[in-house]
Amino acid sequence: MSLRLRADDLEWKQLDDEIVALDARQARYLAVDGAGVVLWRALDAGATRGQLIAALVDRYGIDAERAGADTDRFLAELTDQELLAT
Amino acid sequence: MGRWDCTDAMAAATGIWNRVDELVGRAPSVEALRAHGVHLLAARAWRSKGRPIPRTVREDERRAAMLAMAAPPLLERVRAAYGGRLALMKGPEVAARYPDPGVRRFRDLDLLADEPDAAQRALLAAGFVRLGSEAEYNGLQHLCPLAWPGLPLIVEVHREPNRPPWLRAPPGRELLNTALPSATGVEGLLAPAPAAHALLLAGHAWAHHPLGRLIDLIDVAATLSRGERGERGERRLAGELATDWGWDGLWRATLAVVDRLFAGERRPLSLTVWARHLEPVRGRSVLENHFARLAAAACALPPRSAPIAVGATVVRTATRRGDERWRDKLHRCRLAIGHAFMDKSEHERTLTRDPRRS
Numbered sequence: 001m002s003l004r005l006r007a008d009d010l011e012w013k014q015l016d017d018e019i020v021a022l023d024a025r026q027a028r029y030l031a032v033d034g035a036g037v038v039l040w041r042a043l044d045a046g047a048t049r050g051q052l053i054a055a056l057v058d059r060y061g062i063d064a065e066r067a068g069a070d071t072d073r074f075l076a077e078l079t080d081q082e083l084l085a086t
Numbered sequence: 087m088g089r090w091d092c093t094d095a096m097a098a099a100t101g102i103w104n105r106v107d108e109l110v111g112r113a114p115s116v117e118a119l120r121a122h123g124v125h126l127l128a129a130r131a132w133r134s135k136g137r138p139i140p141r142t143v144r145e146d147e148r149r150a151a152m153l154a155m156a157a158p159p160l161l162e163r164v165r166a167a168y169g170g171r172l173a174l175m176k177g178p179e180v181a182a183r184y185p186d187p188g189v190r191r192f193r194d195l196d197l198l199a200d201e202p203d204a205a206q207r208a209l210l211a212a213g214f215v216r217l218g219s220e221a222e223y224n225g226l227q228h229l230c231p232l233a234w235p236g237l238p239l240i241v242e243v244h245r246e247p248n249r250p251p252w253l254r255a256p257p258g259r260e261l262l263n264t265a266l267p268s269a270t271g272v273e274g275l276l277a278p279a280p281a282a283h284a285l286l287l288a289g290h291a292w293a294h295h296p297l298g299r300l301i302d303l304i305d306v307a308a309t310l311s312r313g314e315r316g317e318r319g320e321r322r323l324a325g326e327l328a329t330d331w332g333w334d335g336l337w338r339a340t341l342a343v344v345d346r347l348f349a350g351e352r353r354p355l356s357l358t359v360w361a362r363h364l365e366p367v368r369g370r371s372v373l374e375n376h377f378a379r380l381a382a383a384a385c386a387l388p389p390r391s392a393p394i395a396v397g398a399t400v401v402r403t404a405t406r407r408g409d410e411r412w413r414d415k416l417h418r419c420r421l422a423i424g425h426a427f428m429d430k431s432e433h434e435r436t437l438t439r440d441p442r443r444s
Contacts (some may be wrong), residue, residue: 011155013188016144020151024159027236029152 003075004046004085006018012040023083030081035060043084049075087369102307103185105348107131107339109300113367116140121369121431123301126150135410150191154178156239160195161272163234167212171200173265173276175247175286176305182269183308190301194231194240198278199405200262201244202229214241237338249289250296252383252395256286256331281323285333288340296382297343297361307344335386369429372422376403 012021019032019040032040035056042055049071056067078084109118119125126147129139139147157178164172175198181190199205206229210216213234217240223230227249228242246255265276278286284306291302313320321341327385328337342354343361353365360381363370370378383395406415418437425433 005402009159011158013151013155015148015151020148020155022155022159022237024154024156027234 002046002048003043003052005040005043005078006083006085010083012044014041021083023081025082035070036074043078061081088202095441102304102311102348105350107306109347109365112237112365116143117429117431118368120146122299122367123191124304124367126191127301129303130186130189146191147188147200151188152188152375153193153238153248154181154188156237157192158270158272160234160237160239160241161268161270161275163214164195164197164209167214168199168205168208170205171262171265171276172205173198173262173278174268174270175187175244175278176286176290179268179277179283180287180305180309183305183312190305192239194242196228196242196248197243198244198247198258198261200259202243202272206230206232207241207385209241247289248290248293250336250382250386252387252391252398253289254338256282256289256327256333261286279323280309281315281320282327284309284320285324285327285331285337288336289333290401292336292340292382292386295370296378296386297339297356297364298375298378300347300364300367303340303344303364306340307348310344333386335388339385350357356381360385369431371427372425372433373427374429375430376422379403 009024010021011024012019014037017033017037019037021029021030021032021040023030038055038059042052047055049068052071053064053067054076056062056070057064060067072073075084097132098141105108106127110124110131113119113122113124113128116125116128119128125143127142129147134140142248161174161178175196177192177195178187181187181192184190197205209232214234217231220230227246228244232241232243233239234241248259249255261278261282262276264279264282266279268275268277270277275281287302287305287309291298291305295302297303309326310320311317315323325334328334339356340356342351343356343364345351346353346357347364357365360378361376364376379399380396383399384392387395406412421437422433425436428436
């Protein structure tokens with residue numbers, strides 16, 4: 001299943017190695033850095049869980065198990081904050 | 087739009103940005119860049135050359151990005167709340183003319199409305215909140231500023247565009263009749279046509295800092311260069327509008343400086359007399375700032391009406407602000423005289439640290 005960032009009321013911009021985003025629905029700003037930037041950009045284009053894990057493995061040279069755990073934690077955070085398209 | 091117009095506009099725009107990079111490279115300090123509103127443009131140039139960006143400038147970039155991000159959702163809410171005609175002036179509308187809109191910082195959204203009171207009521211009913219009381223804004227160009235809870239940008243519904251007090255207001259109805267879809271892409275939102283917008287930007291700049299900041303002149307040049315008539319066509323139209331509005335002097339003086347700064351034309355008198363800080367991109371001194379207020383009216387008005395405007399400016403300078411006490415006013419005057427050759431931004435920092443003003 002392809003996962004994607006919500007399109008409505010979500011504005012973001014990459015500044016150097018950080019992404020700053022505004023969730024206008026909740027009037028709340030958030031910042032993402034490190035591996036979160038890789039995942040955020042992939043989710044903006046739309047990606048499966050497997051593709052997200054592969055992106056982290058490719059970028060950081062970590063093993064798939066650790067990348068899977070990081071991806072799941074990030075996706076859970078985004079889901080909690082209702083930032084993923086349903 | 088013809089092929090020639092498009093090429094003309096692109097060439098003009100490229101020329102401006104090359105010159106802007108040259109100008110910001112002259113600034114003696116980050117503070118000077120900040121005083122001219124161009125420190126984010128400088129950061130863009132430094133980044134492209136692999137130069138380090140000072141921490142304070144990176145923080146400003148972050149703040150500017152956060153403010154800019156709030157514009158589209160706020161404008162969508164404004165548009166949804168009020169069905170009448172609304173034209174976005176300055177701010178994100180001008181930023182869209184920059185090669186990277188993120189380098190043109192703004193803090194508010196200025197909207198010219200066909201029915202300002204009705205627009206204000208509609209926004210309040212939709213959930214916007216007042217930042218102050220309406221009574222404070224009676225007779226001013228805009229109504230009480232509004233905000234959406236949690237979002238940092240301010241919305242100002244204008245009765246008329248801002249301008250120096252000695253010029254008459256431009257015709258708001260005509261501005262709306264000739265307005266075009268906004269460059270922000272918000273559906274149904276308008277913006278003044280480029281020639282009119284360039285003139286409004288110049289008028290707004292003269293109301294606050296006549297020929298004071300490089301960013302205001304870049305705004306004018308960028309807006310003229312991107313019109314669908316090509317730069318020459320937009321200039322011609324802006325000249326005609328300036329005559330209709332009685333803004334000829336202001337417009338001629340602004341264009342002469344724009345042409346010198348961004349096209350290397352002959353140096354106008356203003357740049358050697360009362361706007362000498364512009365070419366070296368340094369801060370304006372306190373003395374230069376006071377002189378500029380007088381010179382602006384003298385330079386922009388016909389000889390018959392200039393003395394009255396200059397006199398009114400002298401009176402405004404010599405009188406107290408609001409409920410300021412005379413002893414505080416005199417203290418402020420003494421400080422200004424003592425700081426006559428100090429950079430104005432440094433003088434203002436001194437004033438904010440002054441215990442008498444806290």
